[in-house]
Amino acid sequence: MKRFLMGGLATLVIGVALVGAAVYSGMFDVAADRPHSRFVYHIIETARERSIDRHARDLAVPGNLADTERVRRGAGNYAAMCAECHLAPGKTDSEIRMGLYPQPPDLTRHEEEAAAQMAARHFWIIKHGIKASGMPAWSMGGIEDGAIWDLVAFIQRMPMLSAEQYVALVESSEGHSHGGLPSTAAMHPDDDHTPSPGHADNHEHSHSGGHEH
Ligand code: HEC
Numbered sequence: 094m095k096r097f098l099m100g101g102l103a104t105l106v107i108g109v110a111l112v113g114a115a116v117y118s119g120m121f122d123v124a125a126d127r128p129h130s131r132f133v134y135h136i137i138e139t140a141r142e143r144s145i146d147r148h149a150r151d152l153a154v155p156g157n158l159a160d161t162e163r164v165r166r167g168a169g170n171y172a173a174m175c176a177e178c179h180l181a182p183g184k185t186d187s188e189i190r191m192g193l194y195p196q197p198p199d200l201t202r203h204e205e206e207a208a209a210q211m212a213a214r215h216f217w218i219i220k221h222g223i224k225a226s227g228m229p230a231w232s233m234g235g236i237e238d239g240a241i242w243d244l245v246a247f248i249q250r251m252p253m254l255s256a257e258q259y260v261a262l263v264e265s266s267e268g269h270s271h272g273g274l275p276s277t278a279a280m281h282p283d284d285d286h287t288p289s290p291g292h293a294d295n296h297e298h299s300h301s302g303g304h305e306h
Pocket residue numbers: 141170171174175176177178179193194195196197198211214215218219223226227228229231244
């Protein structure tokens with residue numbers, strides 16, 4: 094028994110030393126265009142899933158997520174804040190999504206039933222984000238809980254929408270509006286054409302002839 098314990102301890106010490114060496118020597122690769130090893134991936138995935146399960150477990154899910162009004166309000170915010178990473182009906186990929194690691198899940202593809210079961214999970218992730226991935230904590234920008242549930246409602250409906258229905262729903266919505274920061278200043282500095290000294294650096298796109306490569 095004692096020998097067994099000593100063996101376990103030695104393995105642990107060697108393991109910690111190896112991880113430490115990989116981190117401090119710079120050998121651990123943080124490049125987003127090279128996937129994690131299976132071992133690192135497994136640890137991160139387990140940490141993420143356990144953490145989300147634990148934190149989302151006791152959330153009270155509103156009973157009216159299928160309401161047309163909720164879905165409509167969620168659509169405009171989804172188009173403005175999420176589609177670039179998570180796609181939308183008629184939008185099959187984006188430059189930002191291709192380069193992100195982990196790659197943002199394609200939210201147009203899940204089953205309706207699965208999405209309903211995942212409402213609490215989705216709410217928690219949208220509100221708090223996920224560390225060291227591209228997924229932002231939208232509560233930090235002041236987005237209110239009600240607007241987050243609207244997004245959850247929209248995500249449940251999205252897989253059933255054609256590209257035309259999606260566009261129509263986004264147009265019928267209030268666009269990017271959810272309390273919190275004023276929308277143009279928060280997300281689209283380039284949409285605001287009023288010259289302002291503080292914005293001088295934000296206009297690189299237009300000075301270089303727009304988005305070309
Ligand atoms: C800059 C890219 C980016 C933007 C913008 C973004 N997300 Fe994400 N999102 C991610 C990434 C990356 C993940 C996966 C994180 C992981 O698995 O560790 C993710 C995960 C999620 C998930 C979890 C899916 C699941 O069940 O695992 C949901 C739901 C989600 N995002 C919703 C949204 C919504 C709604 C918005 C807009 C308000 C949004 N995201 C905006 C990158 C983004």
